[in-house]
Amino acid sequence: MKTPILARFGKSTEIETPPDIESAVLRSDRFRLEREADWRRLEDILARMEKGSMRRVTDAELLALPALYRIAVSSLSVARETSLDRATLSYLETLVQRAWYQVYGPRQGLFAWLRGFLFGGWSRAVRGIWLDVCIALFVMVAGTVVGWFLVARDKEWFYALVPTSMSDGRVPGASREQLAETLATHDSSEGLSIFAAALFSNNAGVAILAFALGFAFGIPSLLLLVHNMALLGAMLWLFSSQGLTFEFAAWLSVHGTTELFAILLSGAAGLHVGRSMAFPGERTILQAASESGKRAAVVMIGVIVMMIVAGFLEAFPRQLVDGAEGRMAIGGALLTFWLAYLFLYGAKRRAGEA
Template sequence: MTESRFFERRHQAWERLEGLVRRAGSRGLRRLSTDDAIELGRLYRWATSDLAFAQGHRFDRRLVAYLNRLTARAHAQVYRGSVASGRERITEFFTSTFPNEFRRSFLFIGFCILLTALTAMIAFAAVSANPERALAMLPAGAVPAHIEKSLHDSNFNFKPDQAASVSAEIITNNIRVAVIAFAGGMTLGIYTLWILLMNGLMLGGVGALFTSAGFGYDFWATIAPHGVIELTAIQVAGAAGLLLAAAILFPGRMRRADALRINGRRAGVLITGVAAMLCVAGTIEAFFSPLRFSPAVRVAVGSITAVCVLLYFGFAGRKHEITADRAV
């Protein structure tokens, strides 16, 4: 049986199983009727057979990974039999599902990080050499009006408190960038790459303006507390967009619609996590902006945030990841 034929014949049963598992997840098997609970068990057994078949025939790894996760979730419902609340589902998402998907998609995320970092460094170097280049390099409106005025002033200078207003503009921009980076995946990833490039130019260019004026430490310190989370969220959103683009451009042996359905679920996990990350970053910014913490304190908070992000995405949910790999 070919892979496309296999998917065509079996995907409705998998989707039905996924729906039953999702329904059972809020309150456990008690929420299901007797017939639905029996059906869940039957579909679970079929799915394990499908997984073994897909592995034995070396079908597309995305399909195998999807079946692996589905059977692991169904296994937990069939053999746990406990009541899971909505709170537990949310906890499971952020302690297992999201960080596991982050690691699984790190090839895409790493590419986005590299692209943004290289663009930011190039912009930083170019604007540091000649601040007026910022007006030519950055998109219209990226340079705040009061900064643009300063660029044409013979006494080119900034006040330290301008860093806060620019920081707020960058936060708004980052939210917009995250949304566009994700949606841009449907343009074959072209708009996703473009928005990441523009974001790198803005970050490096504006940062260079303050650094050239002697206020670089104040500027980067202002961004540090919330910037680590925000910038990470943007890269994850970009990766979600590239997952959609990859399904369209490189469906492998699956039909594009099938590849898009599988990668779409993965992208949905990532973008849901991104929304939460931006909320956390916004909360941190709302707390720090009104208070006059010293730059050293802000840098320290940013460093702690960076360590927390690394630990979370590096280690959270690894036990569940191993369990899923060994399921069946």
């Protein structure tokens, strides 16, 4: 093969191309011609997807995308092994990177994910573990009843169930006036704030552990819920013994309807993982744990949100609002909101899509 070049004095001449270079050029051209149609088709699909024009990508093209990606990867591998021209290598490397992002890369950004999480993703995950929520709720109610009756039968159980850091004068034998004083807003800077901080810290730890211990077939999670709610049952008995049941429930409801709901969901999430591992069905235990873990993780992200809200409620509304009626109104409104959002929001639309 001869290649013309421009001579020094304007005359054209030809030089002989070495056989090895000529062979490499022909091999590269043949390699490109045989596969270029698939590369161009992949590039065209990627260009439309990268512009956000998903409506212009047909179902057939979406189905063909993984196969075209594998063809491009194979072509790049062959090109590297046979040392094809640098232009072809660069083109294929760029094409494969773009295709990988569309096939395996993240489907959406942070804000898009957050929007999907808040507008349906979280509530769907909670509804997906509804059976575990019912079981956890039953266990929590049972734990409260057990704590009540244990202390009612023997007051020594109160000291076994309620940590000293959380009692602070709220002990059997305290007068009605003393107990009512601990619920007053003017005392919030001392005893009330200490009790609130201890209660929040305890409940946050319980929520994390209830989920983390779910891998042991959910049993530790249920036992933890029983123990934590027995503490609440003991406190309810204490205030009820002095006729302050409504006042204590109102004080607790401002943040408790959010905080205890978060504990309920975390226990249900842990139980969901454990129950799927104990009864995997036709799946392997690892497959069952993986599938249930993804759903439970979404629920736990929501639990973190609820704990943040509960912390805000402890710091401000509960300590600024005086009167049992006002506190109960806030707690009732929050409970209604969580129930409607998690169990009713998007349910009809989801059923219609199914």
